[in-house]
Amino acid sequence: MSRSPSLPDRPTLDLDPEMSPSERLAALEEHYAKVLRVNDQLQQKIDAAREKQRSLAENVDTLERENQALKTASLYIATAEELTEDGVIVRQHGNNQEVLTELPAGLAEEVEAGDRVAINDSFNVKTTLSAETDARAQAMQIDGSPDVSYDDIGGLDEQIREVREAVEEPLLNAEQFREVGIDPPSGVLLHGPPGTGKTMLAKAVANQTDATFIKMAGSELVRKFIGEGAKLVRDLFELAAEREPAIIFIDEIDALASKRTDSKTSGDAEVQRTMMQLLSEMDGFDDRGEIRIIAATNRFDMLDRAILRPGRFDRLIEVPEPDAEGRERILEIHTREMNLADSVDLGDIAGETEGMTGAELESLTTEAGMFAIRDSRTEVTESDFQDAIEKIQEAEEDSVGTPVMFQ
Ligand SMILES: Nc1ncnc2c1ncn2[C@@H]1O[C@H](COP(=O)(O)OP(=O)(O)OP(=O)(O)O)[C@@H](O)[C@H]1O
Incomplete structure (x- = not known):
């Protein structure tokens, strides 16, 4: 049987019959020393193997415990x-x-x-x-490089200009602000109906400035992470500092900062604490590096005005439902990769979809594509779009109970 190469060689003893007794003694002593050395090496190997066995047994133990916990x-x-x-x-x-x-x-x-x-x-x-189930990881969505660019956003040219000025410029040209001697806006608040592109705008600035995009939803802080809101806000800013340049995006900020009519509800004090933590983090903003804050809300009317004071969310940008031109541009964006028949006139479709948001127009294009697929076609026609518009209108009527305002 061949020996493992990692094991030390067994010492051999060659005693020549011609040797004098003192030479024999020296050879025996040398051999003895070698045997001791090999013995030590073998002992070390046994110890390492025992240690490995112990750590594997510990792993098995941990896995068994986890398994048991999962089963209960x-x-x-x-x-x-x-x-x-x-x-x-x-x-x-x-x-x-x-x-x-x-x-x-x-x-x-x-x-x-x-x-x-x-x-x-x-x-x-x-x-x-473990870290994966940690609230910090759950509550925050981190995107090292979001893949949304300004070209992907339709009908919001003015809003893009404002966001670039308030968020992008201070990140890219901080020196210029210092030289002129003004502070950039502290926080930017995007407000408008759901699905109009607020998140996209925030992601596009992060992309443009090579900043990490860190999103936290106000509603989740309040509903899902009860008792942890203030800590998570602290963590949020800490994380941004670790990852700067960073854009902090707080969606549905109204969940944290709405005018409260009934301040006796039990969760209220907790929500208030979370908001105070956010404001105090923003107040310490002067010495903060390359971190910008963008918040968004669909419920501007509900907002506690205290958060709009100077030094807080002091730059308001309205993101409205798109007008006809905006809708056409959004339709163009979402049909870029689609195989459209020549009959399709996106300007006409834009005219027929008044009241639809960007998100709804996106699902309209998908729906139209689905009609073509159902019909075993690879080209999407004008009538597919008409069918899609009808389907979406019906779905809206069913969910709202009243007809929507599309023409
Ligand atoms: N202006 C737009 N241009 C192009 N696509 C848009 C636009 N607005 C919305 N969309 C589409 O709708 C999706 C949802 O948009 P987004 O998440 O940015 O909306 P939002 O305003 O943040 O909505 P919410 O308030 O519900 O979070 C986007 O991923 C995009 O595909």
């Missing part, structure tokens, strides 16, 4: 607030209930104060949550 009924999310001699104090998200519970042996060394953990009905900690 739903778990609640909580934060390990404090580790004490008697156990760990965990605070359950949602109801903010705090309990003292003992950590199972396997987790005792793993859990640190501030970690998110999953607990069962009896408040036993079942597992710690």
